[in-house]
Amino acid sequence: MSERLATEVCIVGGGLVGCATALALARRRTPCVLVERERCGTHASGVNYGGVRRQGRALEELPLAARARRMWGRLAVLVGHDSEFRPTGHLRLARDAAELAALEQWAAEAARLDVRCEILGPHALAARWPWLGSGLAGGSFCADDGQANPRLTTLLFARAAREQGARILEQKPVTAVERSRRGFRVVIQGGSEIQTRVLVNTAGAWGPAIAALLGEELPGEVIAPNMLVSEPLPYRIEPNLGMAGPGIYLRQVPTGSVIFGGGRGAADLAKARCRPLFSTTLATLAEARRIVPGLASATIIRSWAGIEGRMPDDRPVIGPSARVPGLFHAFGFSGHGFMLAPAVGAVLAELILDGHSSTSLAGLGPARFAQRPAAFA
Numbered sequence: 001m002s003e004r005l006a007t008e009v010c011i012v013g014g015g016l017v018g019c020a021t022a023l024a025l026a027r028r029r030t031p032c033v034l035v036e037r038e039r040c041g042t043h044a045s046g047v048n049y050g051g052v053r054r055q056g057r058a059l060e061e062l063p064l065a066a067r068a069r070r071m072w073g074r075l076a077v078l079v080g081h082d083s084e085f086r087p088t089g090h091l092r093l094a095r096d097a098a099e100l101a102a103l104e105q106w107a108a109e110a111a112r113l114d115v116r117c118e119i120l121g122p123h124a125l126a127a128r129w130p131w132l133g134s135g136l137a138g139g140s141f142c143a144d145d146g147q148a149n150p151r152l153t154t155l156l157f158a159r160a161a162r163e164q165g166a167r168i169l170e171q172k173p174v175t176a177v178e179r180s181r182r183g184f185r186v187v188i189q190g191g192s193e194i195q196t197r198v199l200v201n202t203a204g205a206w207g208p209a210i211a212a213l214l215g216e217e218l219p220g221e222v223i224a225p226n227m228l229v230s231e232p233l234p235y236r237i238e239p240n241l242g243m244a245g246p247g248i249y250l251r252q253v254p255t256g257s258v259i260f261g262g263g264r265g266a267a268d269l270a271k272a273r274c275r276p277l278f279s280t281t282l283a284t285l286a287e288a289r290r291i292v293p294g295l296a297s298a299t300i301i302r303s304w305a306g307i308e309g310r311m312p313d314d315r316p317v318i319g320p321s322a323r324v325p326g327l328f329h330a331f332g333f334s335g336h337g338f339m340l341a342p343a344v345g346a347v348l349a350e351l352i353l354d355g356h357s358s359t360s361l362a363g364l365g366p367a368r369f370a371q372r373p374a375a376f377a
């Protein structure tokens with residue numbers, strides 16, 4: 001049955017960014033409708049690795065990440081249930097002197113933005129985490145970082161947003177958007193329409209396609225991070241582990257399973273489908289076994305991939321459109337938006353309702369792509 005709805009804010013995309021935006025707006029009693037093509041959390045937000053880290057981010061993201069980290073600490077109160085966030089720390093490992101120097105430099109720069117990392121040499125590393133393999137040059141440990149359960153988190157935000165009064169429409173693909181006298185006319189497959197004053201584009205890897213419906217050209221490529229999970233093993237690996245350069249990342253959940261990420265699977269954006277690649281899975285396992293030799297006999301029970309949007313500079317696009325008044329973007333999180341998402345929702349609500357935010361978005365706005373041609377490395 002087709003419907004005609006009118007609202008203040010319409011959000012396209014029910015990943016964690018869209019659901020966090022709906023919750024932040026609903027908490028301020030702003031009428032909003034979120035439209036999701038599938039189910040909330042079907043894509044990147046629901047299938048990601050679950051890393052909640054500030055360490056290793058572009059410095060431009062740190063103000064937002066600091067706000068997000070404060071929110072993760074009290075998420076259970078905000079959404080009414082435990083998202084399994086645990087501040088287990090994030091340990092970033094260096095394979096050689098150059099990688100260790102890069103970790104030291106990042107730690108020095110991030111310290112000015114209030115992120116504290118402890119740099120450890122190979123002996124300190126081995127003494128503290130004896131299950132690590134030999135041959136590492138050192139590491140950097142950020143004790144405040146951690147991990148959470150992505151399968152729960154988006155659903156909790158969606159539920160909390162509904163309870164606060166947001167309307168969430170699932171299995172409703174947006175097929176067209178037009179400017180209208182009051183703002184925008186959003187057309188949903190099947191004939192329903194939404195009249196809205198403000199439009200928020202949180203369509204993830206499909207963000208550039210939503211922008212293009214309103215004539216705004218923004219770059220974006222699709223990537224499919226490749227993931228695997230082991231059978232439950234005795235719990236030993238407390239911190240969330242990553243590498244200083246490109247490579248694998250892994251974490252162990254308290255019930256014992258080890259979740260591994262690294263490399264890419266294959267994605268088809270038009271069909272909204274993706275799959276892990278066996279060759280990537282084998283390469284991830286081989287490297288993981290070098291980093292944590294005790295994982296050599298672990299049985300892998302499942303592998304998967306997720307569809308993610310990547311920007312040419314590996315930073316998301318967040319803020320008002322440079323071309324279309326009333327349109328706001330938040331997409332292209334380039335493989336690390338799960339951690340940021342709660343704060344992105346809060347900041348978008350401030351931008352929409354107050355015209356400004358207390359959190360800096362310098363270096364993250366869409367205007368950076370209006371000024372220079374964007375090329376992917």
Ligand SMILES: Cc1cc2nc3c(=O)[nH]c(=O)nc-3n(C[C@H](O)[C@H](O)[C@H](O)COP(=O)(O)OP(=O)(O)OC[C@H]3O[C@@H](n4cnc5c(N)ncnc54)[C@H](O)[C@@H]3O)c2cc1C
Pocket residue numbers: 012013014015016017018035036037038039040041042043044045046047048049050051052053172173174175202203204205206224225226227261305306307308330331332333334335336337338339340341
């Ligand atoms: C495998 C994997 C591992 C990752 N690991 C981490 C990690 O450890 N830590 C971290 O911080 N980040 C991680 N990320 C990145 C993180 O998951 C994403 O950056 C984040 O979830 C993006 O959220 P989103 O809401 O922008 O996008 P999505 O979750 O992709 O949501 C966008 C939604 O928009 C909907 N949509 C699109 N077009 C339309 C339309 N026309 N009409 C209606 N709805 C539409 C889609 O169906 C989708 O549900 C990982 C990503 C992947 C894929």
